[in-house]
Amino acid sequence: MTEPTAWIAEIGITRPNGTAETLFVTDTPIRPFPHNDPDRPNVVYRSRLAGPPSYSVGTHADLSRLAGDVGAGQLELLNGDGAVSYLSGCAIGTVHVRMGREGQYWREWSAVLTVRAEPPQPTLSARSAGKVTLPLYDLRASLDSDIVTRTYGGGNVGAVGYDGTPDAGKGDTVPLCIGRPLNVPGKAVNTVSRTWQIDDGPIGSAGTLYDRGDLANLTLVGTSTPAAFDAVALTATQYARDLSRGLVKLGGAIGGDLSMDPVGRTDAGETAATAIRWALTKRGAGSIGDTLASWAPSATIGAWWPGAVRYRELVDLMARSEGAAVLPDALGRWQVARLDVPSAPIDSIGEGQILDIGVDDQDLAVPVWQVTVKGRRNHLVLDRSRIAGALYDTDREVWLKEEWRKAVAKAEWVKARWGDDARAVEVDTALTHQSDMEALAARLLTLFGPRPDGTPRRSLFVVVPLTAARLGWQLGRTLHLSYPREGIADDMLLLGMQPAAPSRHLMRLRFFG
Template identity: 35%
Template sequence: MSQRRIMAYLVELDLLGPADQEVTLYFSDIPVRPFPSTDPDRPNQRYDNRLLEAPSMSLDIFADASRLAGNLGVGRLTLSNADGALNQYRGWAFRTVRVWWGEPAQRSFAAFRPFLAGRAETPTWAISASQPSRLVVPVYDARLDLERDIQETTFAGTNVGPDGYEGGPDDLRNRVKPLALGDLVTANIPLVWVNGPAQVGQVHDGEIEELSGLYDRGADANLIEDGDESGVDFDDAEPDAGHLVTDLGRGLVKVNQDFGGDVTVGVKGAVDLVPAAGYLDTVPPQIRALILRRNPEASIGTSFTALTATETAKAGLYIPDRMAVRQAVQLFAAGLPGWVLPDPLGTWQIGKLRLPSGTADRIIRPVDVISITPGDRQVSIPCWKVTVRGERYYRTHTRQSLAESLWDTEDEARLREEWREAVAEDTALRDRWWPNVREVVVDTALRDPADMQLVADLLFDVMSVRPDETPWEEYLVTLEMDEEWLDLVATPGLGKAHVQLIYPPDGIDRLMIVMGAAPGRPAGHQITLRVWG
């Protein structure tokens, strides 16, 4: 066990100098002898004992519909600069931080396990007349990649008469071009007229799989399709009255029709949102594509492949305005329901909520516990009602904007509502626990009410009460860190790893799921787990 061993952190920090010179600095938190000349990975490598705080990362997912996205906390690298030896690197670009953890007595770099990897941010040179100087290097949070807009391309507003698909200076100029992702066949999307005189509309900035329908004030316009053209052939096409022609490669449609009001469409959306992706209409592949669209060099974990094979619910999202990638990812992930986070090595992972079941992967006994405290109190407040919203209509109609042929029909009622809803509830539970109960509403990108109901049922199970009718509980447990705990956090991973928490002083003996982990915290040789069950 690691209690009987001396463990060390090794840090490698890559820098780039003003003359593009590349340098890697090597640090440790305790004195470590150089690796032998025969070491295949780091022969003769010395590590400077000036590491005061190794960066770490805390990962958290939640059995709570209001926080499905999860949470990530990134630490910082703190180095002693009391002797001023690091001052020569002022003005250099700090590039990458890599951290390993292991037992120096083994005298092999391979005995150290990768602990964290990330981009370094702008350092802080802590200078004080009364204390030794320090260098503090924040580690980049990969989630910041998702704070940027999905779509940054805007209409130029440069049309001249019937020529061009960039809108005019007074209508579309500087407005972002729309994106249509996934299954939007029933989404009633407003058609953006990119050239009014030529009656050309656009539904997506790029290639789409299919134009599924075109509607006038909610009713089928019954136009005759003249096929799909591209490039000049589409530009020169002149459909007869009551006809349309598409250019799926550019997400365009050209019509010849006098409409009575708002024109909307249904589509199967983006093809190749990222290169070679093809048409995607389920949750995990669309999240993967969104991450790679924002950062083509992002590392994608095998958890995406595993969930893609099992999660086949149809999902779609129409984006007519500016939207951060994070917001889109959350709408898709809520349709699992699940979470999306980068792991400590910077690889993006995805997971689905589940109930505790089966046997424990590891037992936590009283002798193992350094400290234990209650977690989030919100977890223990039973949820009596979960409403999952999906199958969104992006243009709704009142009677004033609806085709008269649809008045007093089921379609009129359907087109009046923006969202379809699936509900899981228990009024008896509400009455038993009142007023200490809650209800939640979750928006998703799902398109099938049956899939929405499955999500509502699962969320209700993890947010109401346990099978024995007692509230769910959460604990923060600090333990001595060892390889087995790090392995368990990595595989099967958060949201899957089970522990049996036995703590007789507080009457606790139950199977719980590891929902969060902070390796190296609160002290470098410890790990804090957040367990739920």
């Protein structure tokens, strides 16, 4: 098939009475699917689509900062007869869009989108045909909800309970601990029993305990069950922990701020990949795709949030820590796109296939001369008045006063050649080892800096015929782009895609490299 002959959409809806159903629509009249179709036997698609959806998806909103993005667009339904006006009172769920031709089985139609829709927007007019517009967002929009929903109820009675009090902690969100964060203060959940919470648990370890940044020198008293932890009697130089609930209890007062180097949730692992898979599985939006399932980076990460945090914040932070993007494909499966210097192209686009070409993001064409990767975060920054006196004028004091450690990669010759136009970029990560930060900084400098021959990298868009094969290209992969009249014969990263643009038989692709 060289061009699509029809577009179909399946729109999940829930009526006001709670009945769930699917609306099957097409932009071109087609016969029902065959009776022997294994997936959609005899299903009828009504001619209601005003055309293919307008929709654009990319790996990043800001590539230089590795800032995440959300694919967005809209789908229009014809409503001149008012037949779909009822959608205004319905909750809209997942929308699946495919393209193909009449006579094919449903599974032979090419998947284009699996997205979520916002509430319908009807067009009301006495002088023109009505439409109902569905705003569309890819599944990354479903990550804009809180990971932890439990809050403290303030129900402590003296030394009993770990729920805060009406005056201290009530209504606060329980903290979240992932990987191996450094110098975490925890959340004081009972000041009478001197108990702190790191996470709802189970966690791997409370780690080393610090008093004002120095070793607390407390002795651990083992407790085998939550009940034993609740009842344990501690001396002033002892502490206990309940890993199943992420709790730490001290036997006596210490000199100042308590902090720890914990090992976080046991089900979330200690790498960006395991943390992302945990978060996406917990959220339950889409499924884990093959590239994300097999992704196994070795760098250790660590992050701690004292209160509410959204799934998207966690996923974006972890993806940045590996110089990658995590996004859903056309079937709603989460995939990973690790950004690196373009190599090993999966396909090519020649001059004869290009109907239009131009600069996509002029800022990206200006070379980067310096990359700063921030990591090894100190989650409890202290000034000298809160630091143990034994640490004064030591490296540890310096460490405690700064929130981030930095790894900086530079290309001074780029700064000398491009002057003030040369860019410097900075990326926040959850990395916990300096060597991993340095490796990421060097990789990003190579990616965003000039090519090996000294020429600036390009940020381009091209318009090509829309084909099923091109719809199957995963973002982040390398393609070879050839356009001799502009001296272009380069391997480039595919970073964005807009099907059916600027017309139904074309597509707009975005490249960098």
